[in-house]
Amino acid sequence: MSGGPADEVFTVVDVGGTTLRVGDYDPATGAVRRVRRVPVDGLHRDPGAPVPVLQRRVVEQIVREVAAHTGGRPPRALGVAFAGPISAAGLVLAAPTVWGRRGDPLPLGELLTERTGTPAVVVNDLTAAAWRYAATEPGDFCLLTISSGIGNKVFRGGEVLLDADGHGGELGHWVCDPSPDAPLCDCGGRGHLGAVASG
Ligand SMILES: [Zn+2]
Numbered sequence: 001m002s003g004g005p006a007d008e009v010f011t012v013v014d015v016g017g018t019t020l021r022v023g024d025y026d027p028a029t030g031a032v033r034r035v036r037r038v039p040v041d042g043l044h045r046d047p048g049a050p051v052p053v054l055q056r057r058v059v060e061q062i063v064r065e066v067a068a069h070t071g072g073r074p075p076r077a078l079g080v081a082f083a084g085p086i087s088a089a090g091l092v093l094a095a096p097t098v099w100g101r102r103g104d105p106l107p108l109g110e111l112l113t114e115r116t117g118t119p120a121v122v123v124n125d126l127t128a129a130a131w132r133y134a135a136t137e138p139g140d141f142c143l144l145t146i147s148s149g150i151g152n153k154v155f156r157g158g159e160v161l162l163d164a165d166g167h168g169g170e171l172g173h174w175v176c177d178p179s180p181d182a183p184l185c186d187c188g189g190r191g192h193l194g195a196v197a198s199g
Pocket of ligand 1: 173185187189192194
């Protein structure tokens with residue numbers, strides 16, 4: 001053991017469509033503490049802004065919130081759960097609830113590693129949740145979440161099932177009501193599962 005308590009915890013961030021949360025994760029106990037919530041500086045706050053502008057703002061916001069959380073010191077390690085598919089190469093390929101339209105793939109982990117001076121790992125938020133349950137769940141399982149969107153991840157044989165582009169369980173925009181007056185989805189389409197069944 002070396003250093004004080006601050007050296008023994010990781011800084012963790014959850015970026016959703018509405019809220020950014022930052023906290024301490026203690027790997028010894030599995031506890032998350034000192035959680036702070038702020039509105040995400042994305043689509044929800046400025047629906048008209050172009051995707052590259054929102055991407056920059058969200059990166060700046062994560063850097064700023066992490067620095068505020070750690071009192072300006074580089075965190076020991078940084079883990080980010082993000083609401084969008086992440087490729088095997090670490091690129092955020094889309095973030096419909098955070099910056100809307102697809103935009104250019106964003107190397108979020110690389111950018112945060114450069115900016116914070118700490119190795120940053122970025123994973124899809126549902127993938128992160130599946131790993132959290134895998135810590136206590138001995139068998140294979142499927143995790144479903146229903147919040148502002150809807151989706152699932154399958155954990156099988158010690159890993160989350162994803163393709164090379166990070167896709168797996170993106171069922172929210174599946175058309176389940178083909179009628180012309182079906183409920184309108186956030187994405188602009190109609191009758192999508194997310195429009196019918198999510199928050
Ligand atoms: Zn949709």
